[in-house]
Amino acid sequence: MINLKIPSLFLTSITATLCCLSVISKPAEASTLYKDWNYAIDSFNDSITGNNVGGTKYEIYGMAFKQTADEIFVAINTNLPLAGTSSNYAADGHVGLGDLLFNFSGKNLSTASASKSLFGIRFVNNNDSGVSTTGIHDKVTAKSVAKDNGIALDSLSEYNAWVKQNGKTPSIGDLAANDPYFNQAIHVQNVIASGTKIGDINLLSNLSGLSLDFGHFGANGSHTIALSFARSLLPDGDFILSFAPECDNDIIALKGNLETIPKPVPETVPEPSSSVGLLAFAAFGGMLLKRTRQKKALNASII
Ligand SMILES: [Ca+2]
Ligand SMILES: [Ca+2]
Numbered sequence: 001m002i003n004l005k006i007p008s009l010f011l012t013s014i015t016a017t018l019c020c021l022s023v024i025s026k027p028a029e030a031s032t033l034y035k036d037w038n039y040a041i042d043s044f045n046d047s048i049t050g051n052n053v054g055g056t057k058y059e060i061y062g063m064a065f066k067q068t069a070d071e072i073f074v075a076i077n078t079n080l081p082l083a084g085t086s087s088n089y090a091a092d093g094h095v096g097l098g099d100l101l102f103n104f105s106g107k108n109l110s111t112a113s114a115s116k117s118l119f120g121i122r123f124v125n126n127n128d129s130g131v132s133t134t135g136i137h138d139k140v141t142a143k144s145v146a147k148d149n150g151i152a153l154d155s156l157s158e159y160n161a162w163v164k165q166n167g168k169t170p171s172i173g174d175l176a177a178n179d180p181y182f183n184q185a186i187h188v189q190n191v192i193a194s195g196t197k198i199g200d201i202n203l204l205s206n207l208s209g210l211s212l213d214f215g216h217f218g219a220n221g222s223h224t225i226a227l228s229f230a231r232s233l234l235p236d237g238d239f240i241l242s243f244a245p246e247c248d249n250d251i252i253a254l255k256g257n258l259e260t261i262p263k264p265v266p267e268t269v270p271e272p273s274s275s276v277g278l279l280a281f282a283a284f285g286g287m288l289l290k291r292t293r294q295k296k297a298l299n300a301s302i303i
C-alpha cells in the first residue's frame with residue numbers, strides 16, 4: 001500500500017507541474033498588443049479562388065486597431081487592393097472590399113444584426129453595401145453578398161471544410177474558424193444592409209508615423225489599407241470587429257476594447273492679463289522707489 005502511494009503522489013506532483021506549464025505557455029486568446037496597436041493575425045493560407053487555396057489575391061493576413069483620446073484607427077493587411085479586383089465569377093464582374101462591422105452587444109453577429117445593434121463602416125464606394133455613402137453608420141443590420149460575388153460554396157462551414165480538404169488552415173483572426181460568433185450554416189455577413197450615417201472616415205494614404213508594423217508578425221500582404229475616424233463615434237466596451245471581401249473568400253475578426261482616454265491636461269501658465277498686471281505693478285513700484293530716493297536726495301541737498 002505504501003509503495004503504491006508514493007508513485008501516486010509523485011504523479012500528482014508531475015501533473016500539477018505540467019498543468020502550470022501549459023497555463024504559462026498557452027497563447028493569448030485575445031488580440032496581440034504591439035506598439036499601441038491591437039493586432040489580429042489571420043491564417044496566411046485560408047483564402048480561396050477557383051481551385052486555388054492559400055496565398056491568393058483574396059488572402060487577408062491581419063487586421064489592427066488603435067485608439068487615442070480623439071481618434072480610432074483601423075488597418076487591414078491583405079493582397080486585395082483598395083479598388084478590389086475584377087472577377088468573372090462575380091455578377092457585376094468585380095469583387096470589392098466589404099464593410100467593417102463592429103459589434104459591442106456581446107451577442108453573435110446574426111443576433112446583433114437582427115436587433116440593429118451593429119456599427120458599420122463603408123470605406124469604399126465600389127462595393128455592394130446597402131448604404132449609399134461611405135462613412136460610419138449606427139443601428140446597422142448586415143447581409144452577405146458572397147453568392148453574388150462568386151463564391152461557389154454554400155456556407156461558412158463548407159468554406160472551412162474546403163480549405164482543410166486542401167491541406168490548409170482556416171482561421172478568422174482572433175476567432176477559430178468554427179467560432180459560434182458566425183453562423184456556420186450561412187455565408188458571413190460582410191456588408192451593411194441598412195443603417196444611419198453618424199460620421200465620416202478618413203482613408204489614410206501616408207502610413208508612416210503610425211507605428212504600424214504588420215511585418216513584425218510575418219503578415220506581408222501586398223496592401224495595407226488604413227482609415228481613421230473620431231473616437232466619439234463609438235461607445236466604450238468590448239467589441240468584435242469583422243471584415244471580409246465581398247466574396248467571403250477569406251474572413252477576419254478582431255477582439256478589442258474601447259475605453260475613455262482622458263485628454264492630456266495642459267500645464268498651468270499665468271494668464272496674460274495677470275502677467276501684464278504683475279509687470280505693471282512691478283514697474284509702478286519701481287517708479288515709487290525711484291521718486292522716494294530722488295526726494296530724499298533733494299531734501300538732503302536743501303539741508
Ligand atoms: Ca487569411
Ligand atoms: Ca461586386
Ligand SMILES: [Ca+2]
Pocket residue numbers: 042043046060170171172173250251252
Ligand atoms: Ca481567415
